[in-house]
Amino acid sequence: MGIACASLDAAIERYEGVFGLTVASRETNSEQGVREAMMVVSGEPAASYVQLLEPLGPDTPVGKFLARRGEGIHHVGYAVRDVTAALEAIGGRGVRLVDSRPRHGSMGASIAFLHPGDLGGVLTELVQH
Amino acid sequence: MGIACASLDAAIERYEGVFGLTVASRETNSEQGVREAMMVVSGEPAASYVQLLEPLGPDTPVGKFLARRGEGIHHVGYAVRDVTAALEAIGGRGVRLVDSRPRHGSMGASIAFLHPGDLGGVLTELVQH
Structure with missing residues (x-):
């Protein structure tokens, strides 16, 4: 599940602090226009992830989403x-x-x-x- | 993941037809104001579900969500x-x-x-x- 957030650091802190999730990776994907972190949802043999997405700018897909709807669930991904x-x-x-x-x-x-x-x-x- | 939809039958048909998911249960939950179906996402030992939610009326939480934002992802649930x-x-x-x-x-x-x-x-x- 991909979540659009205004601040990646604040979002990571929230998912660590509230739910105890841990960061599996942090990356910047210029092609997609995001800084992001993958948080592992534990307790499952086949891992699921919460993907936190901070836009690199207002003209990116996630930037436009944030401007239109605010922070929240952006997309779902299936393996x-x-x-x-x-x-x-x-x-x-x-x-x-x-x-x-x-x-x-x-x-x-x-x-x-x-x-x-x-x-x-x-x-x-x-x-x- | 809970998805708000205008027509439960159409949404079930879509998830069956496009993704090959199957219905695990259909229920009406008057307390929550929804008719719903749980679709099993296969391929994982610990099952994940897509929960399709059709409001029982416009004054329910999902009914208000649909009026405000249209069909789409409504919430996420963790076991x-x-x-x-x-x-x-x-x-x-x-x-x-x-x-x-x-x-x-x-x-x-x-x-x-x-x-x-x-x-x-x-x-x-x-x-x-």
């Missing part, structure tokens, strides 16, 4: 074995793709976004670790 | 072993509680919501299965 195959299959089911080919995501993953307009308003990401 | 203990611990860390004691959730769970105003705009639910 898939093969992101290229998943994109092809899902595109074939009539869902518009934001990314027609995979891009670089957190922690070395290959990622691609699907269009929220075809998914009940939910910006959805496919993530191949 | 905890003991929801009463978790509420007490998190309340003690200065987070306002929407529910000071657990209520009835999906599939027999005990649930409680935390206030998004203290959590970076994220409506957060604790779920004891």
Whole structure:
């Protein structure tokens, strides 16, 4: 789950302090226009992450989201074995793709976004670790 | 993850058809003002769910969310072993509680919501299965 936040440091402190999550990685992704941290949600054999996203500027996707709606849940990502195959299959089911080919995501993953307009308003990401 | 939708049937069809998720349960929760379905996200030993929420009316929390923001991600829920203990611990860390004691959730769970105003705009639910 990706969460848009105004201050990455404040958001990390909140998730550490309130929920006891720990930082798995911190990165800057210029292509996506974010500084970000992946927080591990413990207690599951297959790890889930809370991804905290601070925009690099107001003209980035997350910057525009913050200006429009304020801080909050930005998107959800599902792990898939093969992101290229998943994109092809899902595109074939009539869902518009934001990314027609995979891009670089957190922690070395290959990622691609699907269009929220075809998914009940939910910006959805496919993530191949 | 809880998703607000205008039509539960259409949303179920979408998650079945696009992502191949399956329905684990369908319920009406009058206390929460929703008709809902829990869709199992496969591939994990500890199951995660997409919870689809259709409001019973415009004056319910999900009804108001839909009117204000349209369809989309409504909240996130984390599994905890003991929801009463978790509420007490998190309340003690200065987070306002929407529910000071657990209520009835999906599939027999005990649930409680935390206030998004203290959590970076994220409506957060604790779920004891």
